[in-house]
Amino acid sequence: MTLLKHRLFWPVAALVTLVVVNVIANPNFAKVTMRDGDLYGNPVTILRESAPLMLVALGMTLVIATRGIDLSVGAVMAVSGAVSLTIIADSPDPGSLGTVTVAIVVAVLVALVLGAWNGFLVSVLGIQPIIATLVLMLAGRGVALLITGGAITTVTSAPYKFLSNGYLILLPVAFFIWVAVVAIVALVERRTALGMLTESVGINPEASRLAGVRSRGIILSAYMVSGLLAGVAGIINASNTMAADSNNAGYLIELYAILAVVLGGTSLMGGKFSIAGTVIGVLTVTTLDKTIQFFGVPPAQSPVFFAVVVVIVVLVQSPRVHAWGRAASARMRRTPSGGEPPTGPGAASAAKKREEVAA
Amino acid sequence: MPCQDGPVDEASALVEIAGATVRFGSFTALDGVDFRMFPGEVHSLMGENGAGKSTLIKALTGALRLDEGTVVIDGAARHFSGPRDAQEAGVSTVYQEVDLLENLSVAENIFLGREPRRFGVIDHRAMRRDAAAVLEGLGLSLDPASPLGRHPLAVQQLVAIARAISTDVKVLVLDEPTSSLDLDEVAELFRVIRDLKERGVAILFVSHFLDQVYEMSDRITVLRDGSLVGEYLTTELLRIDLVKKMLGRDVAEIAPREHVVEPEMPADPILSARGLTRAPGITNADVDIAEGEVLGVAGLLGSGRTELARVLTGVDRAHSGIIRIEGKPARLDSPRHAVNLGVVYSSENRRTEGLIGDLSVEENIALALQAQQGALHPISGARRRELALSWIEALGIKPADPDRLVRTLSGGNQQKVMLARLLALSPRVIVLDEPTRGIDVGAKVEIQRLVGELADNGLSVVFISAELEEVLRVGDRVAILREGEVAETVNAASLNPDTLMALVAQPDLPEA
Known part of the structure; x- marks a missing residue:
């Protein structure tokens, strides 16, 4: 949780994801060769x-x-x-x-x-x-x-x-x-x-x-x-x-x-x-x-592609989207168990509140 | 005073909050609090900072959601997901710090978000007309088209109230509404509150001024450490009992300071100002401050209290007049100049002119000293930490965590951080403008005690406060401002709050 809260977590996560997607699509993406000592x-x-x-x-x-x-x-x-x-x-x-x-x-x-x-x-x-x-x-x-x-x-x-x-x-x-x-x-x-x-x-x-x-x-x-x-x-x-x-x-x-x-x-x-x-x-x-x-x-088309990826990256980093994500996952956990409180009571709403307090 | 005597009709409650619980992480801000309000009553919510008042108010006004518990307003259970929902349910709020938009007009501020429309566009004429009507109802003669920022804080506050009551309001929350108003304006506000009360509005009145609480409220709910202490009829709760319930302990009385300074002008002042003028605000003000004395400054709002403080500390430049420090003429062209001459200033607006909210306690404490030394001569990490820790301990800043962001501290502790920043400069004269505004009783007493100790150690303090009782308690001498002039300077020991008020308000009144 402390790792998640580090201010560089989401920027790093976005970069790593981008690299991983590239490598999966084409393993040559990460290929490094040595030529003349360089x-x-x-x-x-x-x-x-x-x-x-x-x-x-x-x-x-x-x-x-x-x-x-x-x-x-x-x-x-x-x-x-x-x-x-x-x-x-x-x-x-x-x-x-x-x-x-x-x-x-x-x-x-x-x-x-x-x-x-x-x-x-x-x-x-x-x-x-x-x-x-x-x-x-x-x-x-x-x-x-x-x-x-x-x-x-x-x-x-x-x-x-x-x-x-x-x-x-x-x-x-x-x-x-x-x-x-x-x-x-x-x-x-x-x-x-x-x-x-x-x-x-x-x-x-x-x-x-x-x-x-x-x-x-x-x-x-x-x-x-x-x-x-x-x-x-x-x-x-x-x-x-x-x-x-x-x-x-x-x-x-x-x-x-x-x-x-x-x-x-x-x-x-x-x-x-x-x-x-x-x-x-x-x-x-x-x-x-x-x-x-x-x-x-x-x-x-490359500017469009660029723009789409940027929007995704920005959304992934958005605190508001994180709060929605947590709220959604809390709801998902609640529904099947028939109205029981989620494992961390109020975790999502508490997080949202922290943001509001911060704002 | 019209008061609801005896037990109220339980069925008629307008607001019923039951089992309200709010947690921030592991911290419980509210713990199963019950709270109710009835139509046509003024209800005071009392408690020290951190007691949970703000949290409860936020739950009532939709600014945050309860983790547990229910909010029932007008017989219907409410689940507010924002202040707008609360407004639609008839709950309006005026916060302690005016949160209006200074660059918009008065009328636009009153109707922000619900502007009257005509053919789909904002009908400015109707808006100004309606705004004028609302303002008139408040007894305010303001041009609705004038930019809000042009008006003093007190007027802005009344505009905020006008905004709140211009909606179809059932519950009006007033969070420290009087902290920046002068006596006339307070009377005006109280008239409006009584009027609203007659119309059946339930008013939640939060104030640190006990006098006002007792004058206005019908009932009092006391919170402490996030829990409900109890709900009382104002007429049945003695003041001393109220304070005890708020603090959970007996108030430590501070001993009156040794009043060493004679009432006449000090012979050898450390700071001496003659004929200070800066329009508008102060005209021809003379001030002398001796070493190791507390000079209280009292005056009505608009008498030039803050303006005087700003000119004395280089924040604003005097248009004419002279300031001497230890007999030598001093140029105070900027706060930097003043700091270098040992004259420092703590603004009445902690949030906007004092602390750097997103920096840590440590950074805030070191800021002025670092600025004085220059960016290229950094205070080393170790020394900075040492500096912060020593001031945290000396002033009892809580929590004692130098890395904590300063905006997360309570008002009283923020004020102490501000003091620490100034004291770290080893100043000779410290000008405190409303240092205890909006902070709880315990912290207030502590700040007052600190000021006394600092003066005993040779520091000269200018202590500005709208609370006359406090000025008398802390000050050795009191400078009384009227219309931008120091009308007279008197020995604090020779006055009581009533005689001081007479001097402040009505100069021609015979002294009691």
């Missing part, structure tokens, strides 16, 4: 391809915890990809480590500034987050197109390509990047007081202000982290294709990131957030994406 196969691909969404969703988690939302992440990805690839393309030596380092650092800094801009609009000017970030969501891709001169910039640069396509020990570099970023963010949030103060601001901004919390700084920092991580995601994304496609880089990723955050159990109302939950949410979304490919769903 691992290949569907699970490895999922870990690799999760990277951009993972980084974006991580930033989104912090923003959502402050009662905000960041719609601009996809556009920031496009800008970051455009900046880095333009620097590499314009450099005399695109393949050198120095060029790539400069390209990455500049792109990430630009993304950080864009995040700070969002944070400024929200925390200092008090603009509604959805509107504040919509500005950049719409304008950002235009900025990216300006940087690339309207074309899709393509480059050849081995060190840059390594970020998304390379391997370190057994596993892809991109996987290690997101694991490292998750670890750093988790450490920063939980080892410093940033996590608690973020939750405090998200749960009750006014009470936090009266307690002396610098809400502005907290909110600003969340948007900056979100921008920064979107920048890194943009680099990995561009490294994957080795092209800066301003119109399609990170297209709709803000919505998938929000989905992943919610699947991970963080409420859109703000407040309590779970980094581990978001990791699971992202893996669920990416796995679902692979499932669609594996089942050979035609591209035209």
